[in-house]
Amino acid sequence: MSHPAKASEFLQDPAKSKWHDETLWFVRDKRDKSTKSVPEWEKLRDLASQIKDNVLANLGSYLEEFERNAKANNIHVHWAKDAAGHNEIVLGILREKQCKAIVKSKSILTEECHLNPYLEKNGVEVVDTDLGERIVQFLNQAPSHIVLPAIHLKKRDISEIFHEKLHTEKGNEDPDYLTQAARIHLREKFLNAKVAITGVNFGVAETGEFVVCTNEGNADMGVHLADVHIASMGIEKIIPKREHLGVFLRVLARSATGQSVTNYTSHFRSPSPGKEIHIILVDNGRTEQLGRPKFKDSLKCIRCGACMNTCPIYRRSGGFSYESTVPGPIGSILSPGIDLQKHSSLPFASTLCGSCTDVCPVKINIHEQLYEWRQEITKAQPDKAKSFAMKFANGIFAVPFAYNISGSMMRGALKILPDSITYSGLNTWGKQRDLPEIPNESFKDWYKKNRK
Amino acid sequence: MPSTPHIGLFIPCYVDQFYPNVAIATLELLEKLGCQVTYPMGQTCCGQPMANAGYERDTVATTKHFIRVFKDFDYIVAPSGSCVLHVKEHAPSIDGMEKEQSDLHHKIFELSEFLVDILKIDNIKGSFPHKVGFHASCHGQRGLRISSSSELNQSPFNKVKQLMANLEGLEWVELDRKDECCGFGGTFAVTEEALSIQMGKDRLDDHSIHGAEILTGGDMSCIMHLQGIAKRNRNTMQFKHFAEILNEAIS
Numbered sequence: 233m234s235h236p237a238k239a240s241e242f243l244q245d246p247a248k249s250k251w252h253d254e255t256l257w258f259v260r261d262k263r264d265k266s267t268k269s270v271p272e273w274e275k276l277r278d279l280a281s282q283i284k285d286n287v288l289a290n291l292g293s294y295l296e297e298f299e300r301n302a303k304a305n306n307i308h309v310h311w312a313k314d315a316a317g318h319n320e321i322v323l324g325i326l327r328e329k330q331c332k333a334i335v336k337s338k339s340i341l342t343e344e345c346h347l348n349p350y351l352e353k354n355g356v357e358v359v360d361t362d363l364g365e366r367i368v369q370f371l372n373q374a375p376s377h378i379v380l381p382a383i384h385l386k387k388r389d390i391s392e393i394f395h396e397k398l399h400t401e402k403g404n405e406d407p408d409y410l411t412q413a414a415r416i417h418l419r420e421k422f423l424n425a426k427v428a429i430t431g432v433n434f435g436v437a438e439t440g441e442f443v444v445c446t447n448e449g450n451a452d453m454g455v456h457l458a459d460v461h462i463a464s465m466g467i468e469k470i471i472p473k474r475e476h477l478g479v480f481l482r483v484l485a486r487s488a489t490g491q492s493v494t495n496y497t498s499h500f501r502s503p504s505p506g507k508e509i510h511i512i513l514v515d516n517g518r519t520e521q522l523g524r525p526k527f528k529d530s531l532k533c534i535r536c537g538a539c540m541n542t543c544p545i546y547r548r549s550g551g552f553s554y555e556s557t558v559p560g561p562i563g564s565i566l567s568p569g570i571d572l573q574k575h576s577s578l579p580f581a582s583t584l585c586g587s588c589t590d591v592c593p594v595k596i597n598i599h600e601q602l603y604e605w606r607q608e609i610t611k612a613q614p615d616k617a618k619s620f621a622m623k624f625a626n627g628i629f630a631v632p633f634a635y636n637i638s639g640s641m642m643r644g645a646l647k648i649l650p651d652s653i654t655y656s657g658l659n660t661w662g663k664q665r666d667l668p669e670i671p672n673e674s675f676k677d678w679y680k681k682n683r684k
Numbered sequence: 685m686p687s688t689p690h691i692g693l694f695i696p697c698y699v700d701q702f703y704p705n706v707a708i709a710t711l712e713l714l715e716k717l718g719c720q721v722t723y724p725m726g727q728t729c730c731g732q733p734m735a736n737a738g739y740e741r742d743t744v745a746t747t748k749h750f751i752r753v754f755k756d757f758d759y760i761v762a763p764s765g766s767c768v769l770h771v772k773e774h775a776p777s778i779d780g781m782e783k784e785q786s787d788l789h790h791k792i793f794e795l796s797e798f799l800v801d802i803l804k805i806d807n808i809k810g811s812f813p814h815k816v817g818f819h820a821s822c823h824g825q826r827g828l829r830i831s832s833s834s835e836l837n838q839s840p841f842n843k844v845k846q847l848m849a850n851l852e853g854l855e856w857v858e859l860d861r862k863d864e865c866c867g868f869g870g871t872f873a874v875t876e877e878a879l880s881i882q883m884g885k886d887r888l889d890d891h892s893i894h895g896a897e898i899l900t901g902g903d904m905s906c907i908m909h910l911q912g913i914a915k916r917n918r919n920t921m922q923f924k925h926f927a928e929i930l931n932e933a934i935s
Contacts, residue, residue: 240878249882257861264834273837542835544865548882581876583869583883584736586826590835603736603774610738660874664881665912668702675700675707679723683711 234577238553239545248386253547255383260541262490263591270486279479281595284532287470288522294437294470295513301440305502308510315345318514322347322429322462323354325510329460331356331427335418337444337451338362339431340378340535341464341514344557347429359421361450363414370397376551378558379488379537384550418450428454432465432511433534434480438473441501442511445484445494452498461500463511467518468531480534483593487536521569526604530565532594539588539598545581554578561588565601572612579605691721692757694792696767696904697729703904709931710763710795716934717803721761724753732770736870740776747775747785755784759802760792763927765824766903768794773827794828795927796843796902807846810933813853817896818844818926819887819910820863821903830902834863844902844926851933857896864890868909884913891921898922900929 243249267273287294299309312318318341326334334351336342336358348358348369360369364381368374370393375381382390387405394400400413430451434443442463444451455461471480485491503509522528540546540560551559556567556575564578579602588598661667691714695707707723714721730750731743750771754760762768772789799805820842824830831842848854867873867883874880888910891899899921901907911923 236876236878239876243878243882253886268837270837544867544883545876545879548879580738580871581879583822583865583867583872583880585822585865585869587822587833587835587863587865590826590833606736606738607740611741660877661912663877664916665884665909666915667912668908671702671704673704675695675704675723676725678704678708679711679725683723 233555235549235553235555235581236577238555239549239581242550242553243548249548249550251386252384252550256541256547259380259489260538260591263487263538263541264490266486266490266492270482276479276483277593277595280483280534280593281532283471283476283479284594285529287472288468288528288531291467291470291522294472295467297437298435298440298470299513301438302442302511303440305440306509307440307502308508310510310512312512312514312516314516315514318345318464318512318516319347319350321510321512322464323351323356325460325462326351326356326427329426331425331460333357333359333421333425334427334429335359335361335421335425335450335454335458336429337431337446337454338365338381339429339464340375340558341431341466342429343374344516345464345514347464359418359425361418361422361448361454362446363411363448363450366414366418367393374552374557376559377537377540378535379540384552422453422457425454425458427460427462428458429462429464430455432463432469433484434477435465435470435511436472436474436477437470439501441474441499443477443481444498444500445481445496446498447489447491447495449496452496455498455500459506460508460510461503463500463509465511465513467513467515468533484534484536487538487591487593517570521566524569527565527569527601529596530562530569530598530601532596533562533566534594536593538591538593542587542591544583544585544587549581554581561598561602562596565596565598565605568605568609572609576609576613579603579609688718688720689758691719692754692760693721693723694727694730694754694760694762694767695723696762696764698908699763699904702908703925706763706904706925706927709925709928710761713795713927713931713934714761716931717799717805719803722757726753730767730770731775732767733870735770735774740774744776744778748778748781750775751778751781751784751788754792755788758791759798760788761795761798762792763795763925764903764905765794765821765828765830766905768792769823769827794824794830794902796824796830796847797828799847800843805847807850808848808930808934809850810930810935811852812848812929812933815855815857815895815897816848816929817857817859817891817894817899818842819866819891819899819901819906821901821906822863822865824902825863831863834861844900847930848926851929854933857891857894859890859894861890866906866910868906870905873909880909881913884910885917888914888919888921892919896921898924898929900924900926902926 302309310321351358360366367382376384391405394410395402398413398417430444432442433445485494539562543561546560554563556563558566567575582602584599586599699706731746734743820831826833832838832840866887867880907923914921
């Protein structure tokens with residue numbers, strides 16, 4: 233299904249859509265207040281952007297430096313070319329450790345690789361330990377937002393899910409009560425897992441360490457109780473030096489939720505005695521994206537989600553309308569690089585308002601890349617493009633196309649046609665909007681009479 | 685630069701066809717402020733609708749034509765942030781006209797930026813006793829930076845507000861979301877119709893609940909969309925380009 237169809241579906245429930253819009257606007261507003269309390273905010277964005285430019289220009293050497301230093305710290309380093317490779321590496325480690333149940337903290341990369349269904353198919357129980365992720369996992373859904381995975385659900389929905397899955401009291405929507413039930417449920421899973429999987433927010437080339445940011449402490453809880461820690465990291469998550477965390481940790485949480493820093497910022501450098509750390513460096517299309525000059529900057533993303541919270545489309549259409557692992561504006565410039573056919577409506581799911589670019593903490597020119605993807609899509613998919621053009625021509629903007637000839641005819645026609653034709657099903661513009669009142673003469677006509 | 689610069693008036697195609705009063709107000713306002721203005725009759729469309737729909741490559745001829753029509757003016761002024769942004773940032777590069785095109789990019793201005801940055805007009809004296817809500821068009825705002833963006837950590841400014849600041853009786857309405865998109869977006873208005881309408885309704889509500897009598901802005905495309913929704917829903921809000929307000933109010 234295309235984005236417009238999915239968006240229309242979401243808007244069928246106006247109260248919920250309005251609530252979704254207001255909830256995410258609230259997060260965006262918190263972000264605004266928080267960033268405005270940092271006088272050097274725009275300088276931080278510049279710095280973060282420049283560091284990421286440097287990373288992308290030297291990605292190979294930073295990755296090798298990271299590998300050398302991580303190995304020296306007794307971390308096992310694996311390389312995965314794609315999602316399948318990543319998943320096989322994970323399963324291989326689990327088989328070697330004879331592990332049948334794992335806990336996993338939030339990792340959008342493992343969503344991208346569809347790790348959960350793969351492991352479940354191979355007889356491994358996967359428990360997502362981020363509260364929002366656990367909730368969507370109960371529903372067999374994917375996260376609808378990369379930072380707030382269950383933002384599409386209301387308290388009432390969660391109460392019902394917990395009643396069914398965790399046997400909480402029916403109708404009890406008290407957040408403290410529900411959270412407590414989740415804690416008890418997850419505690420048991422934490423205690424029984426021999427292997428814990430986490431994502432990675434930043435890998436530091438200089439030291440071979442990596443950093444995981446959470447608000448719930450669930451990554452730490454999992455890792456500290458397990459014998460083996462597997463960390464999945466996209467290759468673009470590398471930063472050159474530890475001191476650069478002083479930039480990125482300041483912009484990440486403020487951009488994401490308006491917090492000054494995430495509640496837990498955990499540095500992993502080497503395994504405790506008797507334990508193991510494995511890190512899997514995953515490409516899965518990133519090198520290809522790096523090779524596209526107009527789109528490579530999308531790899532600067534630190535997955536804060538600010539572009540989703542600010543996007544007037546995302547807020548009113550929900551994360552699932554994008555049908556891609558990373559939804560919202562950043563997803564709309566990443567996903568066409570992975571599957572142009574499947575995601576061809578996403579770059580058009582935007583008014584090019586540019587708000588995403590202005591909130592982005594690493595200054596990705598998101599709306600410019602949306603524009604550029606449109607140019608690529610109309611070249612690659614003439615049929616698809618034609619349908620857009622057709623719809624377009626059916627709107628009143630047929631006028632500019634054949635301006636001089638059709639302009640006066642169009643004005644004439646619009647004046648005499650009955651509304652039933654002007655606002656017929658063909659005219660998408662007129663379904664819920666009136667056309668402007670048609671003037672007797674164009675400006676050009678007026679000018680001829682009045683100025684020359 | 686000659687003592688009285690010669691201004692080429694660039695009127696977006698849909699403004700020419702649907703909103704001649706906006707074009708007339710722009711012309712009269714510039715003339716009242718002492719400018720020498722000509723509307724070159726050969727102008728057509730800047731090519732933005734095609735380019736934003738993914739056909740920038742098909743706008744080469746349109747762009748060439750635009751450069752030829754406007755290259756000899758000292759300045760080019762348009763009552764549209766969106767079309768000016770297109771000419772500056774998205775019109776394809778034309779082989780053999782590099783210099784003319786680059787010069788053009790430095791002398792084309794949206795109306796409020798021309799008045800404030802080039803004519804150095806601090807504010808305009810006159811009277812306009814109405815409650816006015818301002819809709820910041822995204823291309824004017826985040827593209828041309830005609831007003832500050834709520835996303836950025838910068839001192840607030842708004843060139844249109846500055847021009848209206850001294851109009852007697854004018855009450856500037858503060859909105860909850862001062863720079864949220866109205867949902868027009870060119871092709872978006874028809875390809876994502878449901879979202880476009882919802883975004884427009886939300887913008888109108890913001891103006892209504894804060895008591896705006898007149899909704900103004902710098903891009904008639906946004907206003908055409910908002911006005912169309914308002915009319916369909918029997919909302920009595922009035923709509924004017926800021927050039928109409930300034931031209932009406934100026935004493």
